Amino acid sequence: MSTRKPETAPCTSAPATSNLSDMAGSVIRPSPLAVSVLCMLHAEPMHPYRLQQLIKAWGKDQVVNVGNRANLYKTIRRLLDAGLIAVLQTERDQLYPERTVYQLTDAGRRQAVRWLEDMLAIPRNEYPEFPAALSFAMLLGPPGVRAMLDRRAGLVREQVARLAAGLAEYGATLPRVTLLEDEYKLAVASAELGWLDGLLDDLKTGELTWTEESVAAVAADPDAQPPG
Amino acid sequence: MSTRKPETAPCTSAPATSNLSDMAGSVIRPSPLAVSVLCMLHAEPMHPYRLQQLIKAWGKDQVVNVGNRANLYKTIRRLLDAGLIAVLQTERDQLYPERTVYQLTDAGRRQAVRWLEDMLAIPRNEYPEFPAALSFAMLLGPPGVRAMLDRRAGLVREQVARLAAGLAEYGATLPRVTLLEDEYKLAVASAELGWLDGLLDDLKTGELTWTEESVAAVAADPDAQPPG
DNA sequence: TGGAGACTAGTTTCCTAACGACTAGCTTAC
DNA sequence: GTAAGCTAGTCGTTAGGAAACTAGTCTCCA
Numbered sequence: 001m002s003t004r005k006p007e008t009a010p011c012t013s014a015p016a017t018s019n020l021s022d023m024a025g026s027v028i029r030p031s032p033l034a035v036s037v038l039c040m041l042h043a044e045p046m047h048p049y050r051l052q053q054l055i056k057a058w059g060k061d062q063v064v065n066v067g068n069r070a071n072l073y074k075t076i077r078r079l080l081d082a083g084l085i086a087v088l089q090t091e092r093d094q095l096y097p098e099r100t101v102y103q104l105t106d107a108g109r110r111q112a113v114r115w116l117e118d119m120l121a122i123p124r125n126e127y128p129e130f131p132a133a134l135s136f137a138m139l140l141g142p143p144g145v146r147a148m149l150d151r152r153a154g155l156v157r158e159q160v161a162r163l164a165a166g167l168a169e170y171g172a173t174l175p176r177v178t179l180l181e182d183e184y185k186l187a188v189a190s191a192e193l194g195w196l197d198g199l200l201d202d203l204k205t206g207e208l209t210w211t212e213e214s215v216a217a218v219a220a221d222p223d224a225q226p227p228g
Numbered sequence: 229m230s231t232r233k234p235e236t237a238p239c240t241s242a243p244a245t246s247n248l249s250d251m252a253g254s255v256i257r258p259s260p261l262a263v264s265v266l267c268m269l270h271a272e273p274m275h276p277y278r279l280q281q282l283i284k285a286w287g288k289d290q291v292v293n294v295g296n297r298a299n300l301y302k303t304i305r306r307l308l309d310a311g312l313i314a315v316l317q318t319e320r321d322q323l324y325p326e327r328t329v330y331q332l333t334d335a336g337r338r339q340a341v342r343w344l345e346d347m348l349a350i351p352r353n354e355y356p357e358f359p360a361a362l363s364f365a366m367l368l369g370p371p372g373v374r375a376m377l378d379r380r381a382g383l384v385r386e387q388v389a390r391l392a393a394g395l396a397e398y399g400a401t402l403p404r405v406t407l408l409e410d411e412y413k414l415a416v417a418s419a420e421l422g423w424l425d426g427l428l429d430d431l432k433t434g435e436l437t438w439t440e441e442s443v444a445a446v447a448a449d450p451d452a453q454p455p456g
Numbered sequence: 457t458g459g460a461g462a463c464t465a466g467t468t469t470c471c472t473a474a475c476g477a478c479t480a481g482c483t484t485a486c
Numbered sequence: 487g488t489a490a491g492c493t494a495g496t497c498g499t500t501a502g503g504a505a506a507c508t509a510g511t512c513t514c515c516a
Contacts, residue, residue: 032360039364043447049465060363065355068503073466097465097510116368119361120376123383126356127293132260133347135291135409136267140344148348155351175446177438181363184423191419195412210405218403219271277494296475301495325494
């Protein structure tokens, strides 16, 4: 293991600094959804439902998970309790359900920037499921792994195509800075696809293969500390 | 993403099929940790603490998050309730704390395979925080974004170096199939790094830049539905 | 004209994940 | 002889994910 003591990156943005401005205290943890709410409210005050609709309309729902409204409302409650947002007004438009319009506070504005900075600057290990599955893939046997990864490659290929098409289409009309997530996702998905194709090739030619026993033998060996 | 109506991929592996073998019922959702437990127990029966130690010793802790033992024990309880694992014995070695040794049931063996297959074959959107942050990066302004991504690039570069070194070192002695996660992570991290470097270059030369107004103007424009 | 389906806005419930702190006996090390 | 550290497991809080549910409104369509 040698390197890598800290397990996961520090991310809580210094609880020690700046004790001014804790108007409602209660240190709140950053999350994609929380930052998104703050950033959206940075543009203009709005009510939760509109926030959701706007995020969807912008296609950002591919990236923030605003699908469960329940979470959205919970997050807003938390931000409210922490004093990062405040109620601007509760309006009842005709006989529609009542809706509460929120706005950013100064503390919220600062917090949004700090969270954004952390999230951009510090990579965090989020334990996605694919690498976890890969690390136990061996017990499906070479043909099983090949079949599954073949399906995956197909799906990833589609996603790459979609992203590329989307970028080509909107890249002409939208400023590039609004498409960075998609550029990123395209870069990463392409790399995954390339890797998958290479691996599938090695599975096909038999260059990569194994048996239960050969792996079990190594597992018993005490000299088995893969990298970080 | 466009296709993808159901928001997230189907993953529960067909609740309709196979009502034989629901000895303790209670459909349980897959998670990286749950599959890992099953796969580890596939090798041999063991107690939770040993499971954690083994995962760490193998370096798989980079990929499954077995850091909080609390979660591990909860997961095991769930697997037990679902009949996927069973108590083999509870042994009290000398005056050490009592420890319970678990083993895989037949249902557990099948479930492990099904979960693994799903996780390998079907990409799932897990909403990592970096793309979310990227999609609001614009409000840090060009110099702010550049500074943060510069730091990130440094850290990612280190990670790439660590992964490459680890693969070079262990690739000689361990069968390749046990290092797939690291190959994958290396491919993805390299792609991220490449993309970051390109972007930083564009920020440096000023080819990519923006102002709050220019972005706000587009935001007001109703023709703004970026891709999927 | 009245019923199917979709939209607006928010609530409720259940399950699970992330994280941290705690107990408690034993071993090793200074 | 006491501080650190390991073994093994527990507790509690906060938060995210997925669904269903309320309840009124609007549109379409026959």
